Amino acid sequence: MNINSSITEVKGIGDKTAALFKKLNILTVRDLILSVPRDYLSYSEPIPIANVKSGVRCAVYAKVSSYVKSEKRGHLLISSVKISDDSGSMYVTFFNCPFIKNVMRPGASFIFTGNAKFAFNKLSFDMPEYYDSKKYDAMTRTMQPVYGLTSGLSNKTFQKIIHEVVPLADSIEDPLTEDIRKETGLMPLGEALMNVHFPVNTETLKCALGRLAFNEFLSFLLEVNRLRSDNVARESEFKLADGAKIRLESFLASLPYSLTDAQKRAIDDIVNDMSGPYVMNRLVQGDVGSGKTIIAAAALFVTVLS
Template sequence: MNILQTEIKFIPGVGPKRAEILQKEIDVFTLGDLLRWYPYRYIDRSRMYYVHEIDQSQAYIQLKGKITAFETFGEGRKRRLVAHFTDGTGFVDLVWFQGVRFIENKYKFNQEYIVFGKPSLFNGKWNIPHPEIDPYMGESDRPEGLMAMYNTTEKMKSHYLNSKAMQKILESAFGMIKERLPESLSPDVVKEARLMPFHDAVENIHFPKSTALLKDAEFRLKFEELFYIQLNIVRYASDRKSKLRGVLFPKVGRYLNSFYKKKLPFPLTDAQKRVIKEIRKDTASGKQMNRLLQGDVGSGKTLVAIMCMLIALDNDFQSCLMAPTEILAAQ
């Protein structure tokens, strides 16, 4: 069986209950679906900040320091745990609203930790709600590079399927892959467009080794998406041409000739003449025509449309000119 068809429940860290949530919330049923569930942004974990550097412009921040004390405030559902954290340049409060007893027993005073989270200002003091905390074991243990962030729903979070948990599940999924993922585009297309191989693109979109490799991965996957969209459009148009007949406009009559020779106060541009000839050829072929006419403001697109409407009138058909707004319709 293709490894990509593996049911999501068989990936380590998922199981039947979590699999049901992933299926309902984000339409992920297989390992292949999971790999194509891409991050929505990335956070640079390569830099360590000091507490005194925290400001409101920072979406996320990473600190290294020690917990000096715990305090508990409130009762019942309003109960919260606050850890006073310092790196020697200042203090920041780490705040938890859930798992108070577990958190208080897990972390120790005067042991160095790496703290990562979103800083906010409350009553004039900086705090980080529900931060990620890891013991600091030395420079070799320091987080590096870009970290993928995933959009998760409230129901996913309630089952501990937040962005970090999903990243661990994706790591487990990659651990199940023993061979390179099969290429999803032809070798000629990959070579001609100078694309990153599919396996490398998927790996770097989830676990980017560098900013440059992330950009190459994003380009590859965006190219592939647009390539297949365009391919479907071309195939659909080809099917319509071969299977469905269009209305035949065999002649050009007095309405178009009279307008062109007597009513038009200026000569057509070469581009207008070329487009009208192309449309005339299509409408005389008996095949359906779907056409997008693109041009700058004032280039004469509406005039081309009117002259094509006159061809329809010459062949005893009605036509309709539509505008997207009332103002444009009045113009």
């Protein structure tokens, strides 16, 4: 398996899961590795059930204290079970998880985490994550990625699959040489991709995201330069009308305010481009209220005259 392999070659991805990833435009291993998390979760230490508050994400270490009760409502299977610790009890509810009755057996202990809610006179977790204490302890020392999902694809599955492919991140070609990376203080691309999926801490994550942001700007600037090069080779058929510049000066002089030097330079550059032999490729950039609209109006004025 390599970065250009189909995602169906990844352990844990069958045709059904591949179809879900296709909805996210993820078709190859490279696509998976470049799918940056949209958020991160920090897993807190478990608290007593008595301290759980509705609407707040938290974790509890509790024992299953009842058998799973399931009922079918149309196409929805609702399974509910009671959990308890020394301070009290609450409920956890799962949807369309027929296997849960074999997991949530009376006496089994888990750490449950999710957003608690109080409804129908009882406190509960809906579709909580659940872990054994050893695995959860390891997770409290890391930041867990949250991915953009589609219906039928869980974040847990996405994480598991990323674990399978992220070691291949170093195989993605880095456009920056080692000398440039040292000069700019940027991470190698492979290291940044691994850390953006599973950061050790916020500082590492910040450095990783900074490197990926640099890549985006670099790609944008390279594309702009390519378009500019293409346009240099394209001869312009536009002809500036005789006297257009003089009439433009009269138009600008009739305004109830004076243009800034920066606005005048921008208009001169645009008019010179329009009267040149090649197709213009220019971007006007400025803060809100800096006067971009009058620059566009001046360009339109000259265009109409011509």
